[in-house]
Amino acid sequence: MTLVKLLLAVSPFFILVPLTSILLRYRYFTPALKWFAGYILLCAFTGFVSYALWCLKKNNLWLLPVQTTAELPLILIGFRLGIGNYKHAFHFYGLLAGFMSFSILYSLVPDSICHFNSLVQNISSVLIISGAVRFFFHVQREMKTENIFRSPMFWIASATLLYYAGTLFLFSLGNIIIRKPLQATISFWLFNAFLAALQYTLIAIGFWRSKTT
Amino acid sequence: MNIYLVFIAGTEAMLLSAVAIILFAVAYQRKQMKQQKEKQSIELEHQRALNENYIRTTEDERRRIASDLHDEIGHSLLSIRLQLARFSGSENSRQLVDETIGKLRRIAYDLYPPDLALFGLQAALDELLRQAQQSSGLGIEASYTITDRENLTGHELTVYRIIQELLNNTIRHAEASLVSFQLTAAAGQLTVSYSDNGRGFEARVKKGKGLGLLSIENRIKAARGQLQVVSSAQKGFHAQICIPYTAQQEKNGHTENRPH
Numbered sequence: 104m105t106l107v108k109l110l111l112a113v114s115p116f117f118i119l120v121p122l123t124s125i126l127l128r129y130r131y132f133t134p135a136l137k138w139f140a141g142y143i144l145l146c147a148f149t150g151f152v153s154y155a156l157w158c159l160k161k162n163n164l165w166l167l168p169v170q171t172t173a174e175l176p177l178i179l180i181g182f183r184l185g186i187g188n189y190k191h192a193f194h195f196y197g198l199l200a201g202f203m204s205f206s207i208l209y210s211l212v213p214d215s216i217c218h219f220n221s222l223v224q225n226i227s228s229v230l231i232i233s234g235a236v237r238f239f240f241h242v243q244r245e246m247k248t249e250n251i252f253r254s255p256m257f258w259i260a261s262a263t264l265l266y267y268a269g270t271l272f273l274f275s276l277g278n279i280i281i282r283k284p285l286q287a288t289i290s291f292w293l294f295n296a297f298l299a300a301l302q303y304t305l306i307a308i309g310f311w312r313s314k315t316t
Numbered sequence: 317m318n319i320y321l322v323f324i325a326g327t328e329a330m331l332l333s334a335v336a337i338i339l340f341a342v343a344y345q346r347k348q349m350k351q352q353k354e355k356q357s358i359e360l361e362h363q364r365a366l367n368e369n370y371i372r373t374t375e376d377e378r379r380r381i382a383s384d385l386h387d388e389i390g391h392s393l394l395s396i397r398l399q400l401a402r403f404s405g406s407e408n409s410r411q412l413v414d415e416t417i418g419k420l421r422r423i424a425y426d427l428y429p430p431d432l433a434l435f436g437l438q439a440a441l442d443e444l445l446r447q448a449q450q451s452s453g454l455g456i457e458a459s460y461t462i463t464d465r466e467n468l469t470g471h472e473l474t475v476y477r478i479i480q481e482l483l484n485n486t487i488r489h490a491e492a493s494l495v496s497f498q499l500t501a502a503a504g505q506l507t508v509s510y511s512d513n514g515r516g517f518e519a520r521v522k523k524g525k526g527l528g529l530l531s532i533e534n535r536i537k538a539a540r541g542q543l544q545v546v547s548s549a550q551k552g553f554h555a556q557i558c559i560p561y562t563a564q565q566e567k568n569g570h571t572e573n574r575p576h
Contacts, residue, residue: 232334236337239337239338239340239341242341242344242345243341243344243345243348249349251341251342251345251346261338264334264337264338265331265334265335265338268330268331268333268334269327269330269331269334271326271327271330272322272323272326272327272330273323273327275326276319276322276323279319280319291323294327
């Protein structure tokens with residue numbers, strides 16, 4: 104159990120890995136990577152505030168709608184710029200505006216900030232997964248990079264695909280899990296922490312690769 | 317329903333799908349890149365073959381024109397010269413015919429050097445260097461290390477034309493006083509190292525004069541060789557050319573240094 108506690112305690116600090124990459128490689132970033140850097144900064148900010156509130160034993164679930172509302176446009180615009188396909192701009196930005204409006208309205212529902220915003224989170228996850236899948240579809244058709252592992256976007260798309268696919272069911276069941284005793288559900292949060300650490304590491308690799316492209 | 321079961325089954329399915337998508341994308345992209353490389357390689361080989369064919373046709377045509385000039389027009393001019401001598405033609409006419417014969421020989425020689433077929437690459441290059449030195453006053457240092465002369469037959473004309481073009485560039489554009497080159501043919505590798513102490517490549521390019529480098533590159537590509545050029549303004553020009561050839565048993569090897 105000590106190991107589990109240690110892992111849970113250490114996992115929030117994995118955000119420092121991509122943050123270091125941003126600091127060292129930002130000058131090589133393409134516009135797409137800058138949007139993903141924005142996503143990491145958002146994660147760092149919400150992670151820090153969440154950790155501080157948890158230490159103060161205060162409710163930090165209200166941060167979830169904030170993060171959900173902001174992360175989707177950052178990631179999807181990043182993918183759009185990374186793919187370089189600017190068709191259907193009206194539909195794309197319409198979708199983002201619609202999602203953000205819905206997310207904000209949903210967060211205004213009384214008591215919603217004391218629960219997981221599963222519905223909004225799931226819609227966001229599905230859209231992000233779709234964005235990542237679209238990127239891989241694009242890779243198969245048009246990518247010119249000789250070695251795909253040298254492409255920053257490959258690492259970032261893999262990271263987001265793995266994280267959001269892996270946590271889709273976790274957040275769907277979040278409101279059921281949260282009512283159970285912490286000891287019984289610790290493996291769920293450990294799994295989430297592992298996926299987050301994996302995501303941050305892969306994104307950091309992607310940022311680091313920006314110099315070679 | 318057991319929440320753990322739903323979570324494990326759902327997450328497992330999602331993660332496996334995600335990993336499958338990533339692996340499929342990697343495998344497919346690699347396959348595509350491999351096919352693209354193969355296609356490029358075929359196109360390059362086709363381009364090289366076309367280039368080689370073009371150069372061969374041009375050289376054959378040059379050889380035919382040189383032969384016709386020498387054998388037919390040259391002989392006709394000699395006959396005219398003899399007729400003029402026999403019938404006491406004017407001195408001016410004889411002089412004019414002599415000059416024409418001289419010009420004709422030079423043109424025929426430029427079109428295709430007979431020394432190359434008769435005496436080999438080194439003799440032809442010696443003659444080329446002698447002429448260049450005579451016409452331009454350049455100091456030329458040449459050295460040859462040829463250990464398997466028999467196998468060079470297919471590349472002799474290529475090397476001759478490359479050196480001829482490089483010399484022309486130096487004389488016309490470089491304002492150089494010294495040229496040096498080494499020709500090495502051994503162990504299946506023909507290497508030409510050519511340097512001059514002129515204005516350098518950049519200065520010549522800025523002046524917008526034709527360098528004939530394209531012609532040299534085409535000949536080298538057709539022979540599956542490689543060209544490296546090192547040059548900057550006022551620091552001279554250096555070219556290294558490597559052409560592979562089929563090496564057979566090395567015999568009759570000799571090394572020779574010949575200042576001109």
